[in-house]
Amino acid sequence: MSDIYEGLVSAFWLVVTLDPDLVQISLRSLQVSLTALFIASAIALPFGTFLAIRRFRYRRLAISLLNALMGLPPVVVGLIVYILLSRSGPFGVLGLLFTPTAMIIAQVIIITPLIASITHQAMRELWAEYHDLLISMNTSSGQRIRTLIWDGRRNLLTASLAGFGRAIGEVGAIMIVGGNIDNATRVLTTAIALETGKGDFALALALGFVLIALAIGINICIHWLSRTEREGRW
C-alpha cells in the first residue's frame, strides 16, 4: 500500500512541477498513439462499414479473419515489424527501426483489426435499419458507406476509443521496434517497464497513474467534443 501511496504522491509532484522528462515522454506517447489511431481509423472505419454492406464470395472468411486478428499478440507484431524494418529486411533501407514511425506502424497493425471489427458490428445493425431506404434511394456504395459512417459516428467513436486504449497501453511491440531509447522512442509504457525493472516502483506507479489519467482525459475530451449524450436518442 505504501508503494501505491508513494506512487500517487510522486505522480502528483511530477505533474505539478511539469517534470520535463514526464512531459516529453507523455507527449511522445500521445503523438505515437494518436497518429496510429488516426491512420488505423482511416483504414478501419470504411473497411468495417464496407464489410457490413457488401456481399462477396469470401465475406464470412474475411470477417472471421478480422475477428481473429483482434487478438493479435503485440509481441509477435513487434517481432515481424522488427524483421521487416531491420537493416537486412525488405524495408531496412528506409532506416525506420528504433524510430517513433516504427512504433506507429506496429500500433496501426495491432489496432486496425480491433477498430474494423467493432465498426463492422455497429454498422451491421445500422445497415439493417437503413438497408431498404438506401437501396430504394438508389444510392451508390460510396454514398451508403459515407451515410452509415456519418449517422453511426457515435458508435464509431467507441470503436476508435477502444483502439486508442489498446494503442496507448501497448508495450510489447513498441519496446521491440522502438527500443525504449531515452529522448527518442521512450514512451510511458516502456518507461514504466524500465523503472519496474530498476526497482523504482514509486516512479513506475507515478508514470502509470499519469498514463491512466491521460487515457481517461483523452476519452472525456473526445466525448465532449463529439457532443455524445447531448442530442437525444441515437
Add this chain to the structure above:
Amino acid sequence: MNTILPLTLTDVSVRRRGKRLLGPVDVIMGSSGLTMILGPNGSGKTTLLRVMHGVERLSGGKVEWSVGQDEARHRQAYVFQTPIMLRRTVADNLRYPLNLIGIARKEIEAEIVEWLARIGLTPRAGLQATRLSGGEKQKLAIARALIRKPDVLFLDEPCANLDGAATRDIEALLQTALSNGTRIIMTTHDLGQARRLADDAIFMLRGLLHEAGPADAFFNAPQTAELRAFFRGDIIT
C-alpha cells in the same frame, strides 16, 4: 419532360425458398392518377409494390419502364409502412435526398423551408427525426420522397396505425402530389381511404392479380365473389 411511364410487368413472378409469393402477374400502369392495391394479408400487395420499384429480385418475367432502368430508378420514390428515419435532424432528413442528386445549396435550403412548412414541422426542424411521433415520421418520410419530385411514388400502407388527423394530413399531401402530376401507386387495408383516393384499383389474392379496374366500377360493381366478400369484410385467404 418525358415520363418514365407506362410501367409494364410481363409474366412477373417471385419465389422464395420454393414458395410462390407473387405471380405470374401481367399489368400495365398508365401515366397518371392513383392506383390502389388492395387485398388480405399475405396476398402479395407489398411484394408487387417492391417488384414495381425494382427492389425485389424476380424469379421470372420482366419489369419495363419507358426509359432505361437506371433513369427510371432515379425518378421514383418509395415510402415504407414503418417510416425509416435517418439518425439526423428533421431538416437533414429532407436535405439528404437533395444532396444525393447534387442540387445547389441555395435551392436545397429553399426546398427544405417550403416542405417543412407544408408538413407542419417548421418548429421541429432541428429535432432528431427519430423523436417524432408516428404520424410526423410518416409525413416526413413522404415529404423526403416527394422533395425529389419523382415521376412515380410508391407507398406501402402509409397510414397503417395512424389516427384520423395524421391520415387526413397524409391524404392531403398525396392529393397535392397528384395534382402536381406525380403518379401514385399504393397499398392499403383501409377501404374508406381506397374509395376516397383511388382512380383505379387492383385486388390481389394468393399472389395473383385477381381483379382490376377503374375505381367506380371496382368499388360499385365488383366482378368476382372474392372481391365482394372482401368488401363485405368476410375473412378470405
